[in-house]
Amino acid sequence: MRITNRMMTNNMLSNINKNKLNMTNLEQQYTSGKKIQRPSDDPIVTVRALKLRTNVSELKQYYEKNIPDAMSWMDVTESALKTINEILREMNTYCNQGSSDTLTASDRSSIVQNLKQMKEQIYQEGNTNYAGRYVFTGFKTDSSLVFQEDTKNLTYSIKENFTGKDLGVIEKVKGDYSLEDLDDPDLDLSVLPKKENSYRLQLSYDNLDVEDMESIQYFKRTADGELLEQPPFTNINRVSVSDENAYWPMDNEINFIPETGELIFGKDAYEEFRTAEKITIDYNKSNFLKGDLKPEHYFDCVVTDTLKPELEPIEYKKEGKQEIQYEINYNQKLTINTEGSEAISHKIGREIDDIINSVEMVENTEKMIAKVKERLQDTNLSQEDREGYERMLEQLDIQLTYGKDIMQKAFSRGISLTHQEQDRVNVAVADLGSRYVRLELTENRLSSQMVDFKELMSKNEDADVVETFIKFTAAQSIYNASLSAASRVVQSTLLDFL
Secondary structure: OOOOHHHHHHHHHHHHHHHHHHHHHHHHHHHHOEOOOOHHHOHHHHHHHHHHHHHHHHHHHHHHHHHHHHHHHHHHHHHHHHHHHHHHHHHHHHHHHHOOOOOOHHHHHHHHHHHHHHHHHHHHHOOOEEOOEEOOOOOOOOOOOEOOOOEOOEEEEEEEEEOHHHOEEEEEEEOOOOHHHHHOOOOOOOOOOEEEEEEEEEOOOOOOOOOOOOOEEEEEEOOOOOEEEOOOEOOEEEOOOOOOOOOOOOOOOEEEEOOOOEEEEOHHHHHHHOOOOEEEEEEEEOOEOOOOEOHHHOOEEEEEEOOOOOOOOEEEOOOOOOOOEEEEEOOEEEEOOOOHHHHOOOHHHHHHHHHHHHHHHHHHHHHHHHHHHHHHOOOOOOHHHHHHHHHHHHHHHHHHHHHHHHHHHHHHHHHHHHHHHHHHHHHHHHHHHHHHHHHHHHHHHHHHHHHHHHHHHHHHHEOOHHHHHHHHHHHHHHHHHHHHHHHHHOOOOHHHHO
16 A cells, blocks of 8 residues: 555644643643543543432532531420420429418418419420421411410310310318408308319310300210210300309209319219210300410311401311421431420419419418408407407418418429429420431431542542543653654655655
8 A cells, every 4th residue: 555645644643633632631630630521521420420419419408408407496496395394393393382381471472473484484485486487386387386465356266175084173162251251241150161172174274255165075985995976065054253152063064164264063964074085175265365375286276366357267277296397318307396285285374373373362361360350459349240250260260271271282283283294395305305316317327428429429520630640741751752753754755865
């Protein structure tokens, strides 16, 4: 085959260009630190790089955003629960002091004031929020757990469920006196005050709408275990708390006391309901005070705004848990929230109200005794009036003895209830803690995965600097050699041989 000068020149230029291209590629790898500069350089490396970068991006989302956000939410929740637990511990201490029979009037007043403040603080802890979202209200993160101001325009139709075990026995003084009785000329002093038991079911709210308590629906189980709906109980009387028989209904009747939110059962009614598997009570409440728990977070209810009658009522259903879940890893979700109903109950507030009422009863009796003693010091009293006041004083002493006993038992119930509420809070804290540990384990695993994936990504994309430099030096030498060879080839022409 005949080799022409043009063929030699073309081959020479082609080889020089190849060597220069190789040197340029190595120079780009060396300066950029990457194996490829464009997808066409190596499609396999490109595809693998895209997958690894996607994985690293997702891991960053979990590791740098989702998990820290979840941890912050849970830290805020845990802090609030621990505060509630500490308040309950202090309340338990005060109830222990209150159960003592050596309390002075100032001691009782101090304890009651402290208990009031602690009750308010417990419920205010329920309004704890993280980044503008309330942490104890389930999906309704824009709604506080308690009312932040007095609210009178909202009417709640509440459905509250109990069991027969929720019926309790309380003691009340029957035939007690009030300050107004001191000036009643027709007062019958022959009837001695006495302490009697009452059967009570306490609703979660007081100061209820009087007209709403028509019937009570309840269910019992048959011998076969079947749950059967019973005929509605309708023998209900609406009575005022000031009624002398408010806490002693007829045997087959129930007294509804709207001011205190209590249902007082007669003996036969109590026997009927104490074995009930489920008791459903519907009632209305319109006036809420600052610090009251919002019903929608605890019960099935319907809310009507009296200031906006054109709006449709809002219905809330309390079904199952409202779990806010964060995705913390591939196809792995974690519940980060604790609902207020799991840790904060109405019972603690209602029990404090009972303690306050019992203390006020003792204080009122002591005031009456002091008033009677003051009147007995009047030297102008007739013998008949003096004998009447002395008889009243004897009965007030009996009333005071009963009142103190009831007060001490109220404080004792407070001790038991604060222990129960602490157990409830501790369970919530333990559940939160177990989820937090899972979150930490996932965070540690993601940290390791981040290192592994970045290492894989580096191996796939990054050039070996030392090896690349060696190859670049070799390519540069080859390129220079090709230039040197080419210079010799192109120097000889046909004229050199003529």
